[in-house]
Amino acid sequence: MSIIIPGDQLPVDETTLNSKKLTVGPSIYVDPLLDNQMTISNAGIFTHKEKKTKQLITVESSSKNYIPAVGDLIVGTVLGGFGEFFKVSLSNYKPPAILSYMAFENATKKNRPNLKTGSLVYARISAYDPNIDVELECFNPTTGKAEGFGELTGGTVVEVDLGFARYLMFNENNPVLEHLSKKCQFEIAIGVNGKVWIKGGDLVTTLACCQYIEQAQRLASGELEQLLKKLWKQHNI
Template structure:
């Protein structure tokens, strides 16, 4: 992969071959010949099918600002509750996006979700048109079931990571960070590619106000342990974005020291 700056020659020929372009590459609208230009600084990535009839090109780069794309899986905070929809914030200072109350599994006019301000949801971007408000949905389109989407438990811990790192964690099954973490503890994780991760180890962080009377056999000590493990795991995931893969083990040991 080669480093590309805005305005460079991409060296992609588009005649004879069907081309799809992804992030970082732009086709100037209204011009007849298909001239593709890079618009970010990044690493060029081209994939071709075996027959050589199709290709997909994009620039791999990191940015801190999240721009929605359809079918992105994201974590958002509810910042407004209205009769027909919720207002959701995906990242600080971004425009709010909408989540319709009908965009939940089995939702009807009578059976509607009951979410409050400040709660977080795992959702999928269902429509993104820059000129209009972005929309989210909280169910799996193919099955109509929840598919892991929906309200995120308040006993989990949400923290921010770099956007490119979040993409790698979510889409690359060969990426070892989470596999290594599973040797230390049990965890439940939701990765939003808007750079937010929801993490819960064991029973997670105890919710203040909610007393432990439901399962009274669980001691305060256990809650403290789950809390500590969650924080250690979050710390480990955050630290790994700054080191090379050989050092993951070292970071893991350091984060879980004394646990």
């Protein structure tokens, strides 16, 4: 892990980048006019992850300006319905996405979801073009099954920096959630749009979990356990 700023060279050599299929994440611009030369557009933490046949490079910065990309998993708020679609807010002060009534597991014209205004959904971005509406779906397109997508009932949402949301999502053994799992049972849905839905066993535990997630993004891993003890004592859990 290293911190880089605009103008820095990528801390990975060309041979490594050309060795496997490469996916480029946020804050790295690929210029098609300069032989796909890559430059850093925002300061942040550089990460390089490799698997057997593919690799990913990203620069995670402390930002709340979410830019959609196909395949992103998001937590959205239903703003209402029109025609055959729901309008879903992905982030404040930006146009809503659209979610078809048919974009759910086993949905038909007679059997379609009844989402109320203010409902929360966990969805995948299925289509994105800057000139048209972002499209969402609440099922796995490979299997046709919900597999965790759909309406999120109960619980509440906390907003975090985009980099922290991606950190929670893409690092399976991150200490933030590891410490929390030792303290209580909870359900969680992480959106790369900076929204994290979490649900504890009861309202008080849910509130404590939300405060923990919100404050953990500003702490070192060694301070997380102390934060949990403080919040659990504060709420008499």
